[in-house]
């Protein structure tokens with residue numbers, strides 16, 4: 001079944017970025033001049049998916065506003081001849097069909113996904129975590145969709161991480177296939193200790209599921225933190241079905257962490273022709289000033 005729907009959970013409280021996230025969703029924090037979630041939406045659309053459900057929570061209205069029309073602003077930009085900016089903001093609301101659902105309480109990633117059951121119906125669907133940004137023009141999601149279309153199997157995005165970083169992720173035990181980018185997932189463990197980790201292949205925030213996952217999500221009992229983990233549902237799913245892992249080596253940015261958030265801004269700015277030269281000078285001057 002081809003993948004035409006995507007779910008982007010965006011209901012987290014963003015406590016790591018307080019006070020910036022006190023009155024603003026963390027998904028709206030800019031990377032250069034675009035809110036983070038817009039990159040994720042553009043990636044989704046780039047993989048041929050046009051129906052996007054954003055799962056929000058309290059205080060997240062600006063997410064819906066961002067992907068909606070803004071008649072007042074459009075009128076102003078038109079009147080003042082700022083046609084390039086007008087095109088830019090019109091594009092945002094036209095890029096995809098947006099749907100919103102609210103997760104009443106932040107009970108974890110698994111719970112946020114279960115909120116999407118009615119939207120998904122019997123389709124296959126992609127899940128994209130907005131804390132994980134892929135390199136511009138990344139083909140990871142498109143490749144995963146292709147893989148799912150060919151095999152009809154659940155697909156997880158995997159990337160090798162340093163052994164010491166394994167406790168930050170869901171990790172997999174796997175079997176190799178004849179294709180070096182493709183593994184059969186045998187087991188998934190959420191945030192294992194370095195000693196207990198089955199490998200250093202970590203689950204990155206891109207998944208392709210079918211609607212069977214909802215039945216497994218219902219079986220998950222909340223973990224220590226009271227959260228319903230998506231990884232636990234995948235673990236139950238694995239008892240009955242085969243799951244594939246798509247290993248990618250291209251860059252991925254974890255904007256849920258301050259240093260990485262800053263690095264992402266620097267790299268994304270340096271990849272922009274309109275900013276690169278001037279910004280490089282600023283960075284060189286800053287390095288001179290602060291590095292001793």
Ligand code: G1P
Nearest residue numbers: 109132169170202203204205231
């Ligand atoms: C979530 C998932 C984890 C995955 C990670 C990728 O964790 O639970 O399995 O490896 O995203 O970024 P979080 O970073 O939300 O704690």
